[in-house]
Amino acid sequence: MTVDGASYTDDVEPRMLLVHYLRERLGKTGTVVGCDTSNCGACTVHLDGRSVKSCNVLAVQVDGGEVTTIEGLSQGGELHPMQAAFHECHALQCGFCTPGMIMQAIDVLNDNPKPTEEQIREGLEGNLCRCTGYHNIVRAVQAASGQTAVPAAIEESA
Amino acid sequence: MIPAQFEYVAPTTLEDALQALADAGDDAKIIAGGQSLLPVLRMRLNAPDVVIDLGRIESLRGVRDDGDAIVVGAMTRHADVLTDPLVRENAFVITKAVEVLADPQVRHRGTFGGALAHADPAGDLGAPALALDAEFVVAGPRGTRTVAAEDFFVDLFTTALEENEILTEVRIPKRAGWGAHYEKFVRVAHQWPIVAVAAAVKVDGGTIREARVGLTNMGSTPLRARAVEQALVGQPATDEAVRAAAASAAEGTDPPSDLNGDADYRRHLATVLTRRAVLAAAGA
Numbered sequence: 208m209t210v211d212g213a214s215y216t217d218d219v220e221p222r223m224l225l226v227h228y229l230r231e232r233l234g235k236t237g238t239v240v241g242c243d244t245s246n247c248g249a250c251t252v253h254l255d256g257r258s259v260k261s262c263n264v265l266a267v268q269v270d271g272g273e274v275t276t277i278e279g280l281s282q283g284g285e286l287h288p289m290q291a292a293f294h295e296c297h298a299l300q301c302g303f304c305t306p307g308m309i310m311q312a313i314d315v316l317n318d319n320p321k322p323t324e325e326q327i328r329e330g331l332e333g334n335l336c337r338c339t340g341y342h343n344i345v346r347a348v349q350a351a352s353g354q355t356a357v358p359a360a361i362e363e364s365a
Numbered sequence: 366m367i368p369a370q371f372e373y374v375a376p377t378t379l380e381d382a383l384q385a386l387a388d389a390g391d392d393a394k395i396i397a398g399g400q401s402l403l404p405v406l407r408m409r410l411n412a413p414d415v416v417i418d419l420g421r422i423e424s425l426r427g428v429r430d431d432g433d434a435i436v437v438g439a440m441t442r443h444a445d446v447l448t449d450p451l452v453r454e455n456a457f458v459i460t461k462a463v464e465v466l467a468d469p470q471v472r473h474r475g476t477f478g479g480a481l482a483h484a485d486p487a488g489d490l491g492a493p494a495l496a497l498d499a500e501f502v503v504a505g506p507r508g509t510r511t512v513a514a515e516d517f518f519v520d521l522f523t524t525a526l527e528e529n530e531i532l533t534e535v536r537i538p539k540r541a542g543w544g545a546h547y548e549k550f551v552r553v554a555h556q557w558p559i560v561a562v563a564a565a566v567k568v569d570g571g572t573i574r575e576a577r578v579g580l581t582n583m584g585s586t587p588l589r590a591r592a593v594e595q596a597l598v599g600q601p602a603t604d605e606a607v608r609a610a611a612a613s614a615a616e617g618t619d620p621p622s623d624l625n626g627d628a629d630y631r632r633h634l635a636t637v638l639t640r641r642a643v644l645a646a647a648g649a
């Protein structure tokens with residue numbers, strides 16, 4: 208499979224979950240596990256361009272597929288605009304939900320570049336945050352979609 | 366937790382998948398999107414010897430027009446059903462149900478056939494399929510057979526599928542121009558309904574000419590609210606008339622009692638949600 212632009216070939220046990228492959232084989236520990244029930248969304252990555260919960264996919268199912276994780280977003284040392292918007296809008300506290308939240312937020316904008324607040328909340332339905340109350344997360348997605356005034360700092364870092 | 370060990374096969378044709386299923390005997394499990402199966406395997410509630418992945422069989426994917434019906438391939442992902450124009454035009458109640466099924470990530474993986482074959486009484490696709498008289502096309506070692514929705518759902522998590530059979534596609538008679546709505550009652554986001562109601566109605570000049578109403582989680586299988594359907598025909602699409610018809614929504618149901626609510630509460634919900642679903646479907 209291809210992960211964050213690099214190609215990997217491995218033999219794995221069929222029962223290995225994609226999230227464990229990413230973390231334990233490839234050392235991509237940016238993608239985290241937050242639950243046992245596929246509810247929290249912390250493990251969200253993109254598979255062939257669409258968001259999935261990597262704790263609910265077998266690594267063998269992804270044979271030949273293309274995966275993007277939170278670690279593959281920044282280009283040339285610059286944060287992805289969504290990462291910058293989360294930073295700028297204070298869209299995280301403990302940060303545990305953040306990798307999955309950012310990956311899903313990017314998926315929301317891929318589907319609909321100018322979502323309403325309600326559409327953003329619906330798009331993030333599968334991602335739980337125990338800290339922020341979601342408000343600043345929604346603001347960050349609005350900022351990244353160019354619908355709210357983007358603070359200067361975002362423009363500089365993006 | 367991670368699943369117990371199993372052998373994994375990923376056939377690229379239906380024939381090879383049926384052969385793999387026959388070879389493996391009764392200790393095989395099919396994996397479609399894995400969104401229900403993987404949680405079960407991870408909790409070790411099931412530990413098959415062989416897992417057969419349908420994900421590489423292209424012929425099971427997609428929606429096609431077949432004259433007076435549309436045909437949804439079993440491996441069509443929820444997200445693709447949601448945006449499919451044929452489904453929207455001819456089976457709008459399915460679009461409405463998929464819209465509120467799970468969350469975007471699960472909809473990107475989970476499949477139409479997988480959700481129906483799983484037969485969770487709280488699953489969101491059974492009631493719409495039943496209400497629309499869907500037919501289930503099933504392939505097995507002795508060829509293909511078609512099962513009516515009425516006969517497909519047998520019990521909790523139990524369908525008419527035999528262990529050596531694969532659901533290949535679902536035929537849904539076209540109902541262009543019908544109004545539809547899926548009214549789902551949940552307590553938390555992206556979860557299975559406590560009760561939900563699928564309604565499809567044909568309204569002409571303000572009068573309901575035909576009506577289909579399916580109930581989710583009001584028994585061990587999806588159910589048709591036939592008394593409501595009959596009471597609606599010929600009625601004006603008004604709050605008063607629909608309210609009267611919806612009063613019999615819980616007739617003949619056997620809802621569960623659990624932490625989300627007892628059976629009486631569900632019976633009450635069924636009448637309220639039926640009224641809302643029918644009114645929304647009728648555009649009233």
Ligand SMILES: Cc1cc2nc3c(=O)[nH]c(=O)nc-3n(C[C@H](O)[C@H](O)[C@H](O)COP(=O)(O)OP(=O)(O)OC[C@H]3O[C@@H](n4cnc5c(N)ncnc54)[C@H](O)[C@@H]3O)c2cc1C
Pocket residue numbers: 244245246263394395396397398399400401402403404419439465466467468471474475476477478479480481482483487488489490526530531532533555556557558
């Ligand atoms: C967090 C979360 C929330 C969810 N919320 C909802 C919800 O609100 N409403 C809802 O309805 N569902 C919900 N689901 C379940 C989701 O709809 C699943 O996609 C669906 O139930 C199973 O589809 P699948 O393709 O993933 O099937 P799998 O999990 O791969 O398979 C499910 C079962 O069906 C069998 N099977 C699959 N395909 C076939 C076939 N073609 N022929 C024969 N047998 C087959 C498998 O052997 C297995 O026993 C949720 C799931 C998760 C993880």
Ligand code: FES
Pocket residue numbers: 239240241242243244245246247248249250251260261262263
């Ligand atoms: S770890 Fe995957 S959804 Fe929680």
Ligand code: FES
Pocket residue numbers: 298299300301302303304305335336337338339
């Ligand atoms: S910032 Fe702590 S869980 Fe979201």
